[in-house]
Amino acid sequence: MKALCATDLSAASEATIENETCLECLGRIGVEEIHLVTVIPSNVHVGMPGMDFEKRREEALSRYRQVIEDxxxxxxxxxxxxxxxxxxxxxxxxxGASMTIVGSRGKSPLENRVIGSTARNLARTTVTPLLVNRVEREADDPDVVRQHLFQRMLYATDFSENADRAFEAFSYLRHATDEATLVHVDTPKDPGLPEDQEPADRLRELAGRLEDWGIETRTDVRTGDPADEILAAETEYDPTTILVGSRGHSRLRRLLLGSVSEDIVARADGNVLLVPPERTA
Known part of the structure; x- marks a missing residue:
């Protein structure tokens, strides 16, 4: 597997890249090759006096490269x-990356969960599973919020095709996952199950697949606002990462992030792994 790690060379990005436990987790799910990417924004001009942005960024990336190669x-x-x-x-x-990783600061001074514009735009346009790796906000030398990326997963499903696609990520996550919580929130807008199947029964079927892989699994059916209930489940079960699918394409073939997914990416305390729909030809 190949992973792309996006960095703006900030302290938050450094925390993501240089955390040994995070790197070990990536290795356990089958990542063998990491591409470090940094982008010089178009509005930063090459000819600005005293600024050699390409050289400075290449030097910084070389330090990160050594850590990851080691x-x-x-x-x-x-x-x-x-x-x-x-x-x-x-x-x-x-x-052909299997995953894109971006670091994002956690709680803001106003006690709201925020993610930077690049992380938010990636969540809306990504063509690969996107791991938003939460990093401490109020720290001069920040660390990641959750050391183990995939040890305790919270999978949120509405039983849609996109949610099923997200569940398939366990095919590789299982190598680093010890326990999982499967959550469904009943709402009138659910894609729906067959009339003869209850949400709790479907969750138990999914749990059985994970338990066959040796993952300790619990299920939880809730009622209420989906984003609020999923985030409440995060508070209750303290997962290292929330796994969720996003929804559909616009006429411009750009991924539109569903409101529930967007709320979770923006407001979660810990990491979020967002799986986009499969691209159509």
Whole structure:
């Protein structure tokens, strides 16, 4: 597997890249090659006095590269210019990445959960599963919020095709997952199950698949606002990562992030793994 790790060379990005436990988790799910990507925004001009942005970023990436190579990965680096989320998405597609990783600060001074514009735009346009790796906000030397990326998973499903696609990520996550919580929130807008099947029964079927892989699994059917209930489940069960699918394409073939997924990506305390729909020809 190949993973693309997007960095703006900030302290938050450094925390994501240099955490040994996070790197070990990526190795356990089958990542062998990591592409480090940093984008110089289009509005930063090459000719600005005293600024050699490409050279400075290449030097910074070389330090990160050494850390990741020492952890046993093959590494490629990319310093490119353009709109960050578009270039990152384009490179991920070109190299055939199985996952894109971006660091994001956690709680804001106003006690709201926030993610940066690049992380939000990646969530809306990604063509690969996107791991938003939460990093401490109020720290001069921040660390990741959850050391183990995939040890305790919370999978949220509405039983849609996109949610089923997200569940299939367990085919590789299982190598780093010890326990999982499967959550469904009953709402009138559910895609629906066959009339003879209850949500609790369907969750138990999914749980059985994970338990066959040796993953300790619980199920939880809730009622209420989906995003609020999923985030309440995060508070109750303390997962390392929430796994969720996103919804559909617009006429412009751009991924539109569903409101529930967007709320979870923006407001979760810990990491979020967002799986987009399969691309159509």
């Amino acid at each position: 952890a046993g990965f093959d590494v490629e680096t990319h310093v490119v210019r353009g709109t960050p989320h578009r270039r990152i998405t384009g490179i991920a597609e070109t190299i």
